[in-house]
Amino acid sequence: GRETPKNLDTHRLKNYIAVEGDAACKGAEKRARELGYNTVILSSMFEGESRELGRSFAFIAKEVLANGRPFRAPCAFIGGGETVVTIRDGEGQGLGGPNQEFALGAALEIEGLNDVVIAGLDTDGTDGPTTFAGGMVDGTSAKRCRAAGTDPFSFIRNHDASAVLQVMEDIFITGNTGTNVNDLKILLVR
Numbered sequence: 614g615r616e617t618p619k620n621l622d623t624h625r626l627k628n629y630i631a632v633e634g635d636a637a638c639k640g641a642e643k644r645a646r647e648l649g650y651n652t653v654i655l656s657s658m659f660e661g662e663s664r665e666l667g668r669s670f671a672f673i674a675k676e677v678l679a680n681g682r683p684f685r686a687p688c689a690f691i692g693g694g695e696t697v698v699t700i701r702d703g704e705g706q707g708l709g710g711p712n713q714e715f716a717l718g719a720a721l722e723i724e725g726l727n728d729v730v731i732a733g734l735d736t737d738g739t740d741g742p743t744t745f746a747g748g749m750v751d752g753t754s755a756k757r758c759r760a761a762g763t764d765p766f767s768f769i770r771n772h773d774a775s776a777v778l779q780v781m782e783d784i785f786i787t788g789n790t791g792t793n794v795n796d797l798k799i800l801l802v803r
């Protein structure tokens with residue numbers, strides 16, 4: 614086997630940050646502006662329940678469409694951080710990850726809305742214990758799920774976001790990206 618240092622106190626170690634945690638947010642912001650979107654990074658430090666943050670992004674989309682605020686379309690809202698999925702006693706043990714559950718929570722709130730896309734992506738390419746990076750949904754996602762004979766709410770209760778996003782064909786697959794600069798959340802309203 615390999616020899617490992619037994620006492621690190623005597624070694625001179627230096628740590629370097631190669632990329633800041635908000636790098637994905639800044640990159641998405643730059644690209645959205647280049648594409649003509651009014652753009653804002655809401656926060657690069659989101660925490661909390663993924664599904665609820667997805668719903669919050671959906672409510673922002675509804676506000677833009679109904680009242681033209683906080684920006685008129687076309688606009689992009691970007692976020693980052695590390696959200697979680699809390700599985701309580703009696704809840705299902707499905708397969709998914711925080712970004713997939715973020716997207717699924719958003720999909721149920723934006724059903725029927727045109728010109729809205731919401732995505733959640735784990736920048737390392739692996740969301741939760743899956744090979745998927747996240748999900749991207751629009752106003753037709755939940756309807757497509759029902760058309761396939763599937764109830765999206767049952768997947769929420771079972772925390773089985775991977776399966777339902779595959780049914781909706783809204784799953785992100787990137788493979789290992791070789792980086793990890795937190796999660797990336799994007800809302801686009803055209």
